[in-house]
Amino acid sequence: MSKTIVINGKECAFDGNKTVLQIARDNGFYIPSLCYHPKLGPASKCRVCVVEVDGIRNLQTSCSLTATDGMIITTDSPRVLDAQRMVVNLLLANGNHNCMICERNGDCELQEAAYHLGIELPAFIVEEREDKDESGAFIVRDVNKCIQCGRCIEACNRLVVNEVLDFGFRGGHTQVVCDGNKPMGESTCVQCGECVQVCPVGALIEKKAIGKARSWEITKIRTTCPYCGVGCQQELHLKGDQIVRVKGVEGAKPNDGHLCVKGRYGYDFIYSKERLTTPLIKKNGKFEEATWDEALDLVADKFKQIIKESGPDAIACVSCARSTNEDSFYMQKLFRAAIGTNNIDHCART
Ligand code: SF4
Ligand code: SF4
Ligand code: SF4
Incomplete structure (x- = not known):
C-alpha cells in the first residue's frame, strides 16, 4: 500500500522502505548531501542533508532517516539552512578550495551545495594542508579538497574490495590514506578509479583529464x-x-x-x-598495404589450398573476446557450415 509524507507542504507518495532523501529527490527537492551515494547507501557522515521533522526536536539527517507514513518534513526553514551553511562552511575551511582552477568546477557537489546555500566566501580561515599525491599512474589525490565524506573508502573496500583506502590520523589531522599512509603509486591500489567515480569533489582527479x-x-x-x-x-x-x-x-x-x-x-x-588502417600482406619478407579484396582473396585461397591438401580439420578458428556475440556467431557459422570443421574456440574460455 502506498504511503505518503509531506515535504515543504507537498504530499509525496512512496512505496516500500525509502529514506526521506530518496523521496525528496524523487519529487524534485534538492537537499545538499555529500557523503550519500546511491550505490553506497546512507553514511550519515557529512551532516549536510539535515531536515526538520514535525514532532522530533533535533534536526535529522535525511539520507539515513527512513520515511514513515504521515511524516511532515521541512527542508528549507532558516534553521535547516543555517545548519547546512555551518556544515558546508566547516568543510570549506577544512581544505583549500579554489574553484577557478579546479577540474571539478561546474561538476562539484560541494560547489553546488555552497551555491544553493548562498556561501560566497568561506566563513572561517582556510589552511593549506599537504601537497597533492601525484604518484598514481592515472589518479591525482588532492587532500586539500577532500571533505572526508568517506565515499572513496566505502567504494574501495566494499564495492571493488581492493581494501586500499581508509581514514588515517586523528581529529583535525584526519585524512584518507592508502595502505596506512603510502603514496598511492607505492600502495596496492590497482588504479581502477572507482574512488574517483564516487568522489563528490575535486579531491580525486583523472590525471589524463587535467587541463583538457x-x-x-x-x-x-x-x-x-x-x-x-x-x-x-x-x-x-x-x-x-x-x-x-x-x-x-x-x-x-x-x-x-x-x-x-x-x-x-x-x-x-x-x-x-x-x-592499422588497412590490411597488410607480407611480400618478400615485408608487409605491404593491400585492399580488403586482396586480403580476403588471399586468405580464401590459402584456406582452399589447406582443405584440398589436408582436409577441413586442418583449420581451426579462435574468436576474439572483443568481438560481439553476433560476430562470434558468424565466425562459428563460417567455419562449421562453409569450411566444414568444428575446430572453433574463443579466447575468453581459456
Ligand atoms: S572541489 Fe569543488 S568546491 Fe573545491 S575547488 Fe573544486 S570545484 Fe571548488
Ligand atoms: S583506484 Fe581502485 S584500488 Fe585504487 S584506491 Fe581507488 S578504488 Fe581503491
Ligand atoms: S577523496 Fe573524495 S570521496 Fe574520498 S573522502 Fe575525500 S572527498 Fe570523499
Missing part, C-alpha cells in the same frame, strides 16, 4: 567498452571529437558504474598512429 576541458565544454556519449566481452557501459566525456575522460554508467548493467583500469584509462589507444 571545463565541465561545461564536455559532451557525454554512452558506449560499450571495446576491451573485452563483458560489455561494460561507459560514458565518454568529449571536448570536440577528443575523449577527455571515461566514466562508468551508474545504474546500468552489467557494470553499474564500475570499470577496470583498461576500460577507464586505456582509451587513448584509439589515437595511436600505430593503429
